[in-house]
Amino acid sequence: MDDTVNAFVSGTMVPIAGQAGGPLDGLSFAVKDLFDVAGLPTGGGNHDWALAHPVPQRHAWAVQTLLDAGASFVGKTITDEVSLGILGENAFDGTPINSAAPERVPGGSSSGSAAAVAAGLCDTALGTDTGGSVRVPASFCGLYGIRPTHGRLDTTGMLPQAPSSDTTGWFARDGETFARVSTVLLGEAPGALPTRLLIATDAFAFADPEVAEALQPMVTRLSRIVGEVREDIMAPQGLSVWARAQRTLQPVEAWNTFRQWVETANPRMAFSVVAGLLNGARMPEGERQWAEMMRLEARARLRHLLPPGTILCLPTTAFPAPLRGLSQPVLQPLKDRISCLCAQGGLTGSPQVSLPGATVNGAPVGLSIIGGRGTDATLIAVARAMGEAA
Known part of the structure; x- marks a missing residue:
């Protein structure tokens, strides 16, 4: 092939x-x-x-x-x-x-x-x-x-x-x-379907209006599969605050991972990659400590929102894929917005599945479902049921 x-x-x-x-x-x-x-x-x-x-x-x-x-x-x-x-x-x-x-x-x-x-x-x-x-x-x-x-x-x-x-x-x-x-x-078959669905209103409001609208039929279908539905806020501190915490912790760890190679091999790298590593190398310790505390708050929030039998849904991304070949100044704000709807993964460690089924101007956008830690099999069961109901 x-x-x-x-x-x-x-x-x-x-x-x-x-x-x-x-x-x-x-x-x-x-x-x-x-x-x-x-x-x-x-x-x-x-x-x-x-x-x-x-x-x-x-x-x-x-x-x-x-x-x-x-x-x-x-x-x-x-x-x-x-x-x-x-x-x-x-x-x-x-x-x-x-x-x-x-x-x-x-x-x-x-x-x-x-x-x-x-x-x-x-x-x-x-x-x-x-x-x-x-x-x-x-x-x-x-x-x-x-x-x-x-x-x-x-x-x-x-x-x-x-x-x-x-x-x-x-x-x-x-x-x-x-x-x-x-x-x-x-190592586990799909589990029982959840009985309660939370709709993350802050995440849907953060997405482009066209994305939120395109995902509504999927949310309706998901609601029928699950049953009880209510709205709530995922990140009361702010999606951008959670993203800032992840963008603090992740570069610091990345620098620690690749530091020896960078310093000894002096490898060829794209500017955007070098910039990310330098950001981690120069991160103030006070910022890292703040981000660690915000990680604890984010984990506590999702533990509160997602008891057994409950899942949460949100747009996977705030917009469809950007065009190829855009300049870094154009792309950076888009990357920042992407992290606002993805930071909960690294901060909380909770499982998340992105489901296909919607488009905006012909380009795909996904609907995500999140469960409490260890509920991966429940999310797989929902994904399969959504596929069968499409």
Whole structure:
């Protein structure tokens, strides 16, 4: 199969057969180039990273789990440099094509994985999500995508960025495939449906009016599936305050992760990536301490909002995917708005699923559902039910 959307590293698809007879037998998968695949370099979206690190001899846990379940590996996908990006544009490898809106970015940093699934080049694909890197491309490309409960999945063999927020995630085009893959990776079948739905009024008000309107039929369908519905505010301190806290903690951890490599290898990097790392290097300690306290407040808020049997919904992104090739001054305010609807993932560690089903001017936008920590299987059950009801 040809790489028609520039989703794969060097345009190369390298097959590895899965174990016959497993629950995912017959499915194919790709992996973001942050996961180790034995015998292939882990490039991390930066050519100097691959040169500075040995070729892995073992598969990452998530890769091995999918192979053992019968899914067949088809190749490694493009990522924003060392996962430090949210739009999917890579100065080294280019920008994968968003099949759902070819003139627009696919979203990042799991850009290649989302593009490959959206184009039908594989059935599912692994990504990572620290500040939105599965949820955002799922929304922009019209896919199912999950950020599981933080710490639930083994991240052995996955290149870290900010460990207190990093998660493995995955994409699918349809709810049934999404449920099959999720059952294997979570080690748990879809659970019982929730009985209460909260609508995050602050998040819907923050989104573009066209997005909020486009998502209303999905919210109505979700309401019928769940039953009891009420409105509430997700972030009483302010969505931008939660985003500021995440944008404080994440760069500090990223700098700690990549500092030795940057200082010893002096790698070639895009300006936007360097700027992000320098932001972390220069972060005042007082700001970091404030952000840690805000993280505790955010976690307490979601524990209060999401007792067993309750989920919350909100727009995954405030707008559809931006056009490709925009300048940094134009993109930065858009990135800031993206983080306002994604910060709760890294701050609270709660599971979140982005559901496809709405468009604005022909471009996809996703509806997200969030549950309490450990309720991943409940969200998968809702995703499957939403797919069946579409």
